[in-house]
Amino acid sequence: MYVGNLKQWEKEIPYVPAGLAQWIEKLASYDLASLEPGRHELGDGNYMNVDVGETHPASERTMEAHREYIDIQTVIEGDEIIGYQPIRNAGAVVEDRSASDAWFYNPRIGEDTIIRMVPGTFAVFTPADGHRCLCAPDGKGKPIKKAIMKIRIASLGKAY
Numbered sequence: 001m002y003v004g005n006l007k008q009w010e011k012e013i014p015y016v017p018a019g020l021a022q023w024i025e026k027l028a029s030y031d032l033a034s035l036e037p038g039r040h041e042l043g044d045g046n047y048m049n050v051d052v053g054e055t056h057p058a059s060e061r062t063m064e065a066h067r068e069y070i071d072i073q074t075v076i077e078g079d080e081i082i083g084y085q086p087i088r089n090a091g092a093v094v095e096d097r098s099a100s101d102a103w104f105y106n107p108r109i110g111e112d113t114i115i116r117m118v119p120g121t122f123a124v125f126t127p128a129d130g131h132r133c134l135c136a137p138d139g140k141g142k143p144i145k146k147a148i149m150k151i152r153i154a155s156l157g158k159a160y
Helices: 006-015 018-029 153-159
Strands: 002-005 038-043 046-054 063-065 069-077 080-086 093-097 102-105 113-117 121-125 129-135 143-152
Touching (some): 002 006, 018 121, 018 143, 069 113, 121 129, 143 153
Antiparallel strands (some): 038 046, 093 102
C-alpha cells in the first residue's frame, strides 16, 4: 500500500514501482473535477471508475480486496476514511464477487489503520491490501466524488 498526494507526485514517483509510477503520473495529469461519472477506458484492460456516492459509518462498510487489479484511488470532492488491513488479517471471505474481481471481508474495525482521504490524496492498494472504503470521517454520510484506477497486474509486466 502506498499513500501520497497528487500535488507532489513528482517527488513520490522515485519511491514507487516503475509500473505504478506511470499510472500515478497519468492520474495527476487529469482535470479530475471535470471527469464525468462512469467508466473511462485506459487501454490494455485498465480503466478508471469515477463514482459519485455517499460515505457511511465504518460499521456499515466491509473491507474489500482484489486479485487481478491494483486500485489507485483519489478523492475529487468531499472526504472519506479508508480503513486498511493486510489481507492476511482480514479473516474469512463474507461475500465473493470474483466475477468482478472483488472479495469482501469483515475484520474488526478497531484493527484498521486509518487513511484520511481528502482531494489530492491518492492511495494504492495491491492484492495484499484490504481496504474499507467510503467510511464517513464524522460518522455521518456525506456526498463524495472519487476516481478509482483499476490497473491489471498482468499489464504491468516486469516493471512491477
